[in-house]
Amino acid sequence: MRPLSGKLHTPNVPLPTRGRFLWWACPPAVRLAGRAFFSLRIDREGPTPSPPFVVAANHYSHLDPPLVGAALGLPVRFLALEEILTANRFVNWLLLGYGAIPTPRRRLPIAAVRAALARLVVGEVVGVFPEATRVGRWGDLEPKRGAAWLALKANVALVPVAVVGTDRALGLDNRLRRAAVRVVVGRAIPPDRSDADALTAEWEAWVTAQVERRKPAPPGGP
DSSP states (O other): OOOOOTTOOSOOOOOOHHHHHHHHHHHHHHHHHHHHHHOOEEEESSOOOOSSEEEEEOOOSTTHHHHHHHHHTSOEEEEEEHHHHTSOHHHHHHHHHTTOEEEOSSSOOHHHHHHHHHHHHTTOEEEEOTTSSOOSSTTSSOOOSHHHHHHHHHTOEEEEEEEESHHHHBOTTOOBOOOOOEEEEOOOBOSOSSOHHHHHHHHHHHHHHHHHHHSOOOSSOO
16 A cells, blocks of 8 residues: 655644643543552553554543553544534543544544544554444454554554453443553554555454453452
8 A cells, every 4th residue: 555645635733732731741640540540550562663653442431542642651643433522512622632533423534534644644643443432342343444544554553552441440331430450552563464454353353362361350260
């Protein structure tokens, strides 16, 4: 797949001032609160590459984006569903301040794809949840290939991330509970795979291995 040039004709929209402040102040606060309330542990299989790259993570909870951003320690332009951005004014202000890219659920995300590619061209990090929505269990939905397609199209690495435990900490019922949370940052996958299907399958297999390895033991074990 031919890489993009820096002449992509899409608007250059830098982070607003509040976004730069949020990404400076919030990751340390998220890590501190995560350790206090969720026994947060961040595991790394290798060094995080320098931007630009695409980060792809599984998705259980509203906690996942701040935890993934805190684990990377870099500003991440997450693709966020438009319906979340329109839920209320504060959520809209916060997510757009973080630099989220609005993405429609039921229309072709042409504008969102162009915006994501533009951010990669100027050297930023784009975050995608390939399941495209929160799930109750890993494997409930087949991952979409958008994250892999973006990485291959922009000729950048795909960094796999597995989040374990946020389904219990703040799941689909939106009830906050104490639960152990782990975030695993995998080794960057270079953009030399044959196609987006192959790269998506590699990401899915890696996340499956992390989730199986770190899932909690059943109560009343041996």
